[in-house]
Amino acid sequence: MAPKLERRTLAEAFEGLEIPSSRAYQTDSNLGHSIHLMLSSSLRGDGSIRIRSAPSKESTLLLTQDEAHYADDAEDDDDDEDHYEDYGSCDDDAEDESHSDEGSIELKNYLDDIADALKKQKSKNDSKIAEDFNKKLSQMVYGSNMLEMVGSGLDITVKLCQRIFEGHSVDDAEISDRDPIYQALRMDLVSKNKSSGHEDVLRSRREIIQHAKAAYYMMNEVAIKGKDLSEEIILETHRLLTYKIDSPDNIPSSQYGGIYRDYPVQRGFHSFPHQAKIPKAVRDLTDSLKADILAAEESGEIDPVALAAKYCHKFVNIHPFLDGNSRTSRLILNTILLKYGGCFVWLGMEPKDRDEYMKISAEGFSAEAMEQEHMEDLPEGFKPKHHKKLAKFTLKHARETMTKVLRTLKRKDYSHSS
DSSP states (O other), X not given: OOOOOOOOOHHHHTTTOOOOSSOSOOOOSSHHHHHHHHHHHHBOSSSEEEEEEETTEEXXXXXXXXXXXXXXXXXXXXXXXXXXXXXXXXXXTOOOGGGTTOSSOXXXXXXXXXXHHHHHOOGGXXXXXXXXXXXXXXXXXXXXHHHTTOSOOHHHHHHHHHHHHXXXXXXXXXXXXXXXXHHHHHHHHHHTTOOOSHHHHHHHHXXXXXXXXXXXXXXXXXXXXXXXXXXXXXXXXXXXXHTTOOOTTOOOGGGTTTOOOOSOOEETTEEOOOGGGHHHHHHHHHHHHHHHHHHHHHHTEEOHHHHHHHHHHHHHHHOOSSSOHHHHHHHHHHHHHHHHHSOOOOOOSSHHHHHHHHHHHHHHHHHHHHHHHHOTTSOGGGSOOTTHHHHHHHHHHHHHHHHHHHHHHTOHHHHTOO
């Protein structure tokens, strides 16, 4: 059975440290609203972001794009400026003169415009903005599920996820076969030539609901509340993700959810790290992330996309669990992006996108496995960066995501409401 993890209070975790009663961002049970509040507070509008690396510590960091962390053989981003100009055309008064002399648009330029758009919003639009953020979070869950061929269609996913992201309690109780959601889930399975029995329908529903609950938990704990990404949070996220969902080998979730695997796993000719090394590998990962954040605070600069891609890649290549590793790795990616970059992405929405992501993931694994065999003793700074293609892929999607967010914020029913 998965271990019950007890959460320490702030007073216990930071004994002897005086913690102010209100810090950084307000929180709300509605995740979309919390993200809105966080972005309004953290995006400075000058190419920087304010982050909270501990409950009592804040830093303002310049958003950068370190080309050393991005693949130079990926597709050119010639169409990115077109995306940028396209959303700008949604508002006749939009100005993009600050970007007119740039050959490529950096993420910080999009985020600065989002900061400006949020400042112009009236409080009566808060619920609309929260609703749109929750819909985009639901699309994130859908795309991630599609990469693993689990869950269900987009409309059903959005309907189920939005309730959770709005802060409503959605249980895993069985639903009637007369329920419209049940019928929609079943028809989706039939359309994909999958088994569509009662248990299959319930499983599809849980694969959506539990993914949303896991996303809510990790993003809320790390990005909204400002906690460090920890081993405890990773374990609890995985437990939520897999709750009451048997593994492909019919192992009940109580025996693998939030529990490290205790046997070797191999893909092709290469193996993931030995099971005995997993606990230390995960702790090393979270320690390394903390060290990278500390280095960013000391330098005053951060590249959130490269950072997110790096730890998504590292985690999935530890492969600590029986199942659900890839979905958990993408939650890590989006949580880091949200906390340190003020954005999140949805990957895998379209078949072509899924194929590209899976190819990048497979190449990253092969490169990582070869490094373990031949470069294990090489100092970290001299090792190849195997997350570079994932970083390039993520950056492209981050730009697209921010374009869509800006289009939303510039809609007439937002901008011209009285």
